[in-house]
Amino acid sequence: MKILIVEDNEKLILELETFLHEEGFLCEKAENVAKALEKVSIYSYDLIVLDIGLPDGSGLDVLKRVKEVDPDTGILILSAKNSIDDKIVGLDLGADDYITKPFHKAELNARVRSILRRKKFEGNNVMTINEIMLDIQSKEVKINGEVLKLTPKEYELLLYFIYNRKRVLTKESIAEHLWEDNIDLADSFDFIYSHIKNLRKKMLKAGCADYIRSVYGVGYKFDLDR
Incomplete structure (x- = not known):
């Protein structure tokens, strides 16, 4: 699964990138609106972890662009503690969920996986297609019941x-x-x-x-x- 992290705080973006890599995700990063718009115009992502307050504009502009080019992309908004309006506008524009800073990594992981389950696997951790069983939580694949x-x-x-x-x-x-x-x-x-x-x-x-x-x-x- 491929994730784009859009965040201007260098320390936080490094922590998120390291943590999500450890959880088995492929990660790319963008530190501002311009870089994020460039990436979403060229590449596709399963999910975008999106900060709203960026140095060169609003992450909501990135959200709007993503919904134009690939509406199936999951969006998790990173919001400041008191930014109720940003959360509401983001959800109205098509974001799937939000998480308020500061947050625990375990909560981030749970929200990311929840969005991916809903968007890609109809809300399930396990997908069965004919003789193939794939568990996205354990990353286990079985063919006819054998690993x-x-x-x-x-x-x-x-x-x-x-x-x-x-x-x-x-x-x-x-x-x-x-x-x-x-x-x-x-x-x-x-x-x-x-x-x-x-x-x-x-x-x-x-x-x-x-x-x-x-x-x-x-x-x-x-x-x-x-």
Whole structure:
């Protein structure tokens, strides 16, 4: 799962980034409105942790832009203790939840996971699709009841396929989602093929149907009709 943290406090953004990485999330950061708008225009995110009071404007402008380009993105507002109006406006604009500073990391984690469950997994921690069972809390995958051992990247790749199973995914979108904006430094996307090949091989060996379909000239699709 990929998260963008929009926050101008350097100490807090580092703490949030470190904590969310430890919880298994891919994280990027933006310290102001301009940087955040640039990122959401180029990349897609599962969730944005969004401070409202930023040095060059309001985080509400970022919220509005996100809802224009990708309305399914989850939004968790970081608000100051007495900023009731910001919370109300943010929720009216489509934010999913808010958390008031200062907050405990455990509460942040709970709210982040709650939003992702609602947005991606219909409110559940466990998703079952045919012979595949995926637990987003424990990050455990089972095929026909047997645990499938995956690398962290393979797990994130399968997760990305599953919650985008009705869409064709380009190599670029897969690379950006799994390797963050560092992917701009890559010479090619050939390594994507290797990760997909390894994931498919493990799933087939475990007795899973071959759901990962190559779409010529475009990318890949998780196709349950195969």
